[in-house]
Amino acid sequence: MIATGIPKLDDYLHGGVPIGETLVYxxxxxxxxxxFGMQSLFHALSTGISGVYVxxxxxxxxxxxxLGEFGWDVDAYGDRFAIIDAFSGLIGADSHERYVVADPGDVRSLTQCIHNAMEDLREPGVLVFxxxxxxxxxxxxxxxxDAIEEWNQYAMLYDxxxxxxxxxxxxxxxxxxxxxxxxxxxxxxxxxxxxxVIFGQYFGVLKANWTDVVRKYILFKVLKPGGVRAYIPKILVTGPFDAGKSTFVHALSTRAVSVDRFGTTIALDHGHVDHKGFAADIFGTPGQERFDPIIKLLSGEAMGVFLVLDSTRSEDFARGKQMLEITRSFGLPVVIVANKQDCDGALTPENIRDKLDMPENILIMPAVATTGEGVFEAFETLIDMVTGV
Amino acid sequence: MTYKLGISRLDELIGDIKSGTNIMMIGPPISRKDDITNIIAHQGLLDANAVVIVSTREPGNNVLEWFERYDSDVPVDRIGIVDCVTRTLGFGASDTDNIKMASSPVDLTGIGVKISQFLEHFWMEMQLRETRLCINSLSTILMYSNLQTVFRFLHVFTGRMKAANALGIYVIEEGMHDEKTIVTLKQLFDGMIEIRGSEEGYQIRAVGFTPKPTPWFDYEVDGTNIVLRG
Structure with missing residues (x-):
């Protein structure tokens, strides 16, 4: 298997593309x-596989x-990376690449270069067009x-x-x-x-001969540097007053802003997370009841929800459950964050489940938002639930 | 939702141009089609439109400078330029807020992505609902790609202009292409701005917006104005 390096795609393909097989974006x-092709090429190079870019x-x-704009320095991989130059000939420019297609308008000329490159590649290798x-x-x-069929046969032959x-x-x-x-x-x-206009971008597997296809589409964004990031446009963070929602949003986020007064959120927290191939925008609600109308406004179109609870304040748990109702988030993936686990009197996630009378399929995860402990584990869990893996 | 060209006499004769219209502008070299294209784009800025210009003849900075030179109050945040020139000249320029670099005029896929990014930005982030797309010029693109390829590209983007209720202007050099090319491309457009040489200089008219073409007018370009005579 050669992994594509595209977040979630390798899960859907059950590890990537088997040696000798082919993939089209x-x-x-x-x-x-x-x-997508560039990212797959760089991922292959970074995992010790040779790569050729056509x-x-x-x-x-x-x-x-x-490639450099995405943070991918391919020249660092020396002769494990090569370009088949099927462009310079088109504009009459000189080329110093190892493989140069003399006449880019003649597919036989290209096929000859591809054949040469495949013979030279250390096995296994990846060719990206x-x-x-x-x-x-x-x-x-x-x-x-016709030529693609021939190239694909070469791929099978040369692994x-x-x-x-x-x-x-x-x-x-x-x-x-x-x-x-x-x-x-x-x-x-x-x-x-x-x-x-085009409002958003997605990818999904239509076909994979070696495995059952997961019919799931993932929204994505392209970051420079970074490349393709699976994108979750809206994750809601809610919970009672002073449960640590703003701290949780800030602990997760690469950048965040809070609209607050004297340290209490009065409108919203907004943060952007960029973590392990995923990008997400997270929105934190205020906790006080007088802001409940704002919570309803904020919660529309969320794809997943964190309910943040102060593990030491069981008297607020009912309010937490009520906030899930206000956000109309039942049916959405939910992770309950049992925050302030470092404080005296903090209940364990299981104690909290009993007090809340929550079913087993609702995950309750321990966290200390002030130190960041457990916040990314909770994020990864919710992302897995949202993306259905 | 309608548009005006910003060419007063023609606007009076053809009336408002309905949204989703795609227009071919064809004329001989050195007839100042670049300026006329920019004037139509500038009218868009005056009308609070967003403007996307695909430049295959001039570096993006030169195009932007044209607007800044003739209008010190130009709202640059509503201008997006897809620059297909700078990188082919060997300069390693990076994208800016106003200028996105395409690899080359061959890279229609990349040009299409940059156009889409500007359209999304103006629609989603700036809430602008009226947009003008000017491709200057198709002739350069046709030098690198065959007619069928360019037709496919235009088929997609003229459709997008209709869907987005935008106005599309596509410039072609007269005399560079055979009749078959012009006839094939004409199918994609709703109207034409034609330019021809005359004893006095050059003349312009609009075709396809009214039952009969407008008369030919001599013209002079003066900054962001075009003065028609006759």
Whole structure:
């Protein structure tokens, strides 16, 4: 298996792409698809696997810069990394790459380079195509489809993994169907939520010959540096007054802001989390009853909820349960954070479950928000629940 | 929701342009199509529109400077430029708030992503509901990619302009392409701004907005104004 390095995708693919098999990132126009192939390439390099990038619409120097913008220094991997330059010939520029396609408009010329690179690669290796659609535009649809079958056979023969970035411009239906369903062992759709504009981006596995497909779509954002991050647009943090919600939000967040007065939240806390391939925006509610109308406003469209409780104040637990009702969060993934576990008299999560009369399937996790202890464990648990793994 | 070109006589004759309209501007070299494109974009800024310009002929900074030179109060936060030139000249410029760098005019996928990012930014973060997209020029893109490829790209983005109730302006150099190319591309557009040479200089007219084309007008470009005569 060669992992893709895309958060959650490797879980859905049961570890990644098996040696000798192929994957296509099938991206809709206008969506950031190319970064998926780049991230998979860099992840392979960083785990000791050789990688080749087939550049068809960008100068090799610029590709190195683009990778650098994501924080991926591919040159550090020496001769384990190479570029097949199928671009410079197109604009009549010189190339100093190891593999140069003399005539990018001739698919046989490209095939020869790919064959040479596969022979030279240390096994196993990964070949990532910057843009299959550009090759198709230059070389023709049927010619490229025939060539892909040949390249995929080479991959099987030489124990490499092929990864293609493909932008689904309005080609013929046969071509699109072939790319989407037939020509590769697996297909990952990279799409956009299209309204008047593209509001958000998602990916999901459409097909994987080696495993059952998990029909789940993950929203994502692209960060520089960082690359693809699974994105949870809204996680709610609620709980009674003085339970430590703001401290919890700040402990989790790479950046956060609180609207408070004399240390008490009167409007909201907002934080952005960037942790282990996941990005999320978290919104903390005030705890006092007079702010309940604000809580209702804040809680719309949340994808998961933290209920933060002060483990030493069992008299506030009923209020906590009431706040879950106010946020209309029943049915959403919920993690109860048993905060202030370092304080005298703190109840254990199991004691709290008894007092709250919560069923076993609601997770209650211990935490000390002031030190950060347990906060990321709670975050990872909620993310797993939201993403369904 | 309607748009005006910012070319007074033509605007009077064709009336308001309905949202979702895509317009081809075609004319000979050195007829100041760059300026006319920018003037149409500038009218958008005056009308509180967002403006996205795909520049394949001039570095993004030059395009931005045009607006700053002629309008000291220009709202730059409503301008987005997809620069397809700077990196092909070998400069390693980074994206800014106003200028996003595409790898090259070949990289239609990348250009499409940058356009979408600006549209999302203006729609979602700035709550702007009227947008103008100006691609200057399709001719450069056609130098690197074949007609079918460019047609596919435009098919997607003219559709997006309709969906977003935007106004699209697409510039083509007359004389650089065969008749088949022009006829093929025309299918995607709702109207045309035509420019031709004359004894006096150049003339302009609008086609497809009214039952008959407007008359030809001699014109002069003066900063953000275009003065029509005749």
């Amino acid at each position: 099938y991206a809709h126009p206008g969506v950031e698809g190319a970064v 550049a068809s619409s960008t100068e090799p120097r610029r590709i190195r810069e683009q 910057e843009s299959l659609s550009t090759i198709m535009d230059l070389c023709g649809e049927s010619e490229t489809l 490499h993994v092929m990864i293609y970035n493909f932008t689904a411009w309005p080609y013929s239906d046969d071509t699109l169907l072939s790319i989407k369903e037939n020509i590769c062992d697996s297909t990952v759709s990279v799409g956009g939520i299209v309204g008047d």
